[in-house]
Amino acid sequence: MRTQLLYLLLLSATYLAEAQPTSPDVVVDFIRANPTRSALYVIRNDTVQIQLRPDQTMPLASAVKTIIAIEFARQAAAGKINPAERIPLTDLDLYYLPNTDGGAHPGWKQWLSQRNLIENETVALLDVAKGMIQFSSNANTEYLLDKLGTDTVNASLKMLHLPNHDPLYPIVSALFLYSVPPANSAKTVDETRRLSAKAYRAKCQAIHNRLKQDKDGLFKQSFIFPDMALQKVWSDRLPGSTVRDYASVMQKINSRTYFPPAVQTILDSIMEWPFAVNPANKGVYTHLGMKGGSTAFVLTNAFYAETLKGNRISAAVFFNNLTPDEFQLLSKEFNNVTIRCIGKAQSAAMATALAK
Template structure:
């Protein structure tokens, strides 16, 4: 997969894009960075948007930094960190072979815009298995939801959720398997005899605790009784826009301030051990695989995500001159037009901010 720091999106749930990764081209920017400033100005008084930017340890932008919002695939950063921690501790073997057929258990066609298929196509034509490290790579570089849920099983959902406490991310909600959550509506319809409308109403009033528990239980059942193709096809039929909205609203939330702090820890290269970074950086820092980026960046990493209603991104970078940036942006309840505006222009905003001192000054004046 050719990675360019021009936003590459894949559909997560029918019309929802997931930002898998970018490659930052210093010499070329496509988009209107000012439109991001306009959006933030228009929505800063709401609680559906949050932006935190730090530049060389200075708070540049801090809007709604304590408001928890859905993270979408940006939450996969947490899974990647736990993967690296356990690899460094010898609890898992990054070279352990994983059968591609095992990952198929967690893959539901037409629910990720071809992300998982794109990752599989990037492998050797005759590949039947891959090392665990490549599963983690597919989770970040291609935003494979199937790989994410498999890693959650390997790492242990309890360990993944404990990490938020270890990192002191006080706003972070607990994670759960995101693919198995898609099956909750069908489970309600089958087990309780609900109609589609009744299942939707039940989901709307269901506590988040029960919702998580159901997703985890479904995930665990798949160990001995994985979903059949007909089950996956039925799930896709059930998931209309109203169900997608409930699913999107129930995604794990956190505050932009916490994710900006997390980006600072990753950018420092000193909070986690060198051993942890030796496993984490090759997965997270997809940007550095491009020789052009290595010419002017010491390191850089980011992960974004979205649904039809959500757009998120968290990133960190240090350039060759030692300038450091950390950013977290979360937006919810987006219209189609707003979504396009953000997805088409966020990359150019980041580019201008990192390379243009006059633009940085303008951002500070308008958004501080």
């Protein structure tokens, strides 16, 4: 049984450049057999190639962080924030809950340290945004949501034309709603499920404000790790959207024309981390960016690519209500799914197989 909550889409050092040997029917079979638990949308050169359950709302997990990255780039380009501003690590650590992010936040800080990017226990604001996307640091996410303004980030959903997107809220803080003794688990499940979306977000924001002031760490020390029933409610209530919406977000980034050049440049520096993880990608792609995420029950990925031949692909694939075995199976195949969506012949074959 997995104990960590915000499971990362784990990326190896060889991520994406080439597909590994696989059974091509594993994911296709799952999608065909589980229409309420899977969705896929692929756009090739502005033409929709695959759309399965395009408007089925599902929890986004960490894929939602793309929205924050876009608002970060917009505010940085407008001079509202300074990407070079030095941020104390202690300010970020206020929102870090040990063992709830798959080691993302400590891994990001170790990566910074190895590259001498930490100065007097501070990091550049741009590196905070990069850590949110590449490492999926939830602490960085909560900090940036506060820095940029939750209301401002949510207002950008309209600018991006995302009609099916739920408002964002502090998802680390949300965990405290489920921080109860085991004896109170069933009652808490019932109470939190009955909260309206507005009331739920308000409670999460109030907890965020407490964490922001928790300089001595006493409030955070009171955290009780939720059991799986509580984790399921937390996962179900994460901000949701559709594969159509997220493929459209990727298409906007990939077009190089939707955002002003200054915004695009900053956004590229945040989203196109796969080139740093695997330099071999430069031999295949001109542009390549993505953000995936997961919980114990959810697996998502949204990505874009432009090949050296000039083909542009934007896609999103979501899974929800997974069992542990299904999660393991699908997560192992995610790199290959991405490759197959990008490859013209492979994606066409997948579309044909899914249509049967």
